[in-house]
Amino acid sequence: MLSYDQARKIILENITTTGIEQTDLVDSVGRLLVEDVVASWDMPLWDNSAMDGYAVRAVDCSKIPRNLNVTGYIPAGGKADDIEVKAGCAVKIMTGAPIPAGADAVVPVEETDETSGEQVSIQARVVERQHIRFKAEDVRAGQTVIHAGTIIRPPEVSMLASLGRSTVPVFVRPVVAVLSTGDELIEVGRTPGAGEIINSNTLALAAAVREAGAIPRIIGIARDNLESHREKLLEGLKADMLITSAGVSAGDRDLVRVVLEELGVKQIFWKVGIKPGKPTAFGVKDGKPVFSLPGNPVSSLITFEEFVRPALLRMMGHQHVFRPTFSAILRDNIKNRESDRTSLLRIRLEREGEFYYASSSGKQQTGLLKTMVNSAAIAVIPPGRGYLAAGEEVDVHFFGSYIDLI
Ligand code: AMP
Ligand code: MG
Numbered sequence: 001m002l003s004y005d006q007a008r009k010i011i012l013e014n015i016t017t018t019g020i021e022q023t024d025l026v027d028s029v030g031r032l033l034v035e036d037v038v039a040s041w042d043m044p045l046w047d048n049s050a051m052d053g054y055a056v057r058a059v060d061c062s063k064i065p066r067n068l069n070v071t072g073y074i075p076a077g078g079k080a081d082d083i084e085v086k087a088g089c090a091v092k093i094m095t096g097a098p099i100p101a102g103a104d105a106v107v108p109v110e111e112t113d114e115t116s117g118e119q120v121s122i123q124a125r126v127v128e129r130q131h132i133r134f135k136a137e138d139v140r141a142g143q144t145v146i147h148a149g150t151i152i153r154p155p156e157v158s159m160l161a162s163l164g165r166s167t168v169p170v171f172v173r174p175v176v177a178v179l180s181t182g183d184e185l186i187e188v189g190r191t192p193g194a195g196e197i198i199n200s201n202t203l204a205l206a207a208a209v210r211e212a213g214a215i216p217r218i219i220g221i222a223r224d225n226l227e228s229h230r231e232k233l234l235e236g237l238k239a240d241m242l243i244t245s246a247g248v249s250a251g252d253r254d255l256v257r258v259v260l261e262e263l264g265v266k267q268i269f270w271k272v273g274i275k276p277g278k279p280t281a282f283g284v285k286d287g288k289p290v291f292s293l294p295g296n297p298v299s300s301l302i303t304f305e306e307f308v309r310p311a312l313l314r315m316m317g318h319q320h321v322f323r324p325t326f327s328a329i330l331r332d333n334i335k336n337r338e339s340d341r342t343s344l345l346r347i348r349l350e351r352e353g354e355f356y357y358a359s360s361s362g363k364q365q366t367g368l369l370k371t372m373v374n375s376a377a378i379a380v381i382p383p384g385r386g387y388l389a390a391g392e393e394v395d396v397h398f399f400g401s402y403i404d405l406i
Pocket of ligand 1: 180181182184185197198199200201202245246247248249251294295296297
């Protein structure tokens with residue numbers, strides 16, 4: 001049986017990136033930039049005022065207070081072309097407006113006394129160049145300002161827009177078919193009768209796909225017979241990636257692998273040395289990845305986290321495909337049935353001072369969904385560790401939204 005690390009490695013070896021598209025800036029957030037961005041122009045484009053105030057000649061203000069004649073006004077968006085600050089004069093200027101000829105400093109309005117419309121009294125010391133944002137001070141034309149491989153965040157969007165770029169090249173979001181299998185499943189909205197289970201996996205996995213930045217396509221439910229599996233799996237294989245849940249163990253109704261093979265999907269592995277999630281299967285068809293995840297809602301989400309999400313990010317070009325991993329100190333003893341598999345425990349995470357602390361989020365049986373809801377991280381416990389003592393350090397994969405500080 002493959003180890004947890006081997007499985008993660010083999011999956012990534014079988015992943016190729018999607019094509020490249022131009023996308024608008026808002027849709028680019030969280031995606032990987034494909035090309036270097038070279039500044040098309042200087043930023044700022046011209047010297048401009050960093051404050052609302054008065055453009056002056058610093059030498060005129062060597063003694064304060066000093067009265068200057070106000071000879072002009074430049075609002076934001078105004079032009080300075082025909083305006084010059086002559087000796088003994090000042091021009092009223094707003095933040096962002098171009099610095100007029102002759103001026104070499106801006107005095108903030110708070111440091112002046114506007115005695116009348118024609119005169120202003122400078123109240124504070126003035127240093128040459130103060131409160132001016134100089135041309136190309138931030139970015140010089142021709143300079144590489146964002147490197148290929150950067151994950152675009154709002155600051156990158158701001159830079160791109162400021163440089164006049166309205167679209168950006170990124171990898172296409174893969175379309176991911178999500179299919180559940182099982183005769184017991186009903187869709188959400190109905191109250192389950194005897195023996196019926198709500199198909200929560202489809203929605204949870206589709207949400208996980210969306211969260212990873214890809215596009216979920218819900219295929220529905222394949223019933224536990226060959227025909228239904230054939231029809232639904234065939235439909236699922238039209239997407240860029242297919243994820244199935246359940247029907248992948250060794251039960252006599254577990255048909256997913258049988259039919260995938262029939263449809264030409266080459267199985268790369270089946271069964272991984274992890275707990276939960278052992279029956280996970282991974283295959284490819286014409287380079288298209290196919291993940292068959294276990295049916296238990298907890299197992300399907302954990303295997304998505306550990307195997308599918310990194311694959312999706314890699315398809316979209318990401319190099320860093322794993323969740324942030326750090327070391328956390330166990331708060332309590334954890335009885336973990338000794339196993340030759342890696343245990344993926346659902347845990348809570350807190351930070352106290354410099355240290356992260358992990359505590360079990362509840363009973364670890366895979367049927368128990370609440371412990372998944374209450375967890376912010378997965379602790380990765382190597383094989384052979386039966387009993388973990390409080391105070392031990394464990395590796396954790398953080399997938400929560402925040403860490404409580406206590
Ligand atoms: P199986 O792998 O088909 O034996 O399913 C394992 C367990 O997961 C069973 O208890 C199923 O009822 C449950 N299960 C399977 N598919 C889903 C699903 N789509 N949503 C919620 N639970 C499921
Ligand atoms: Mg089943």
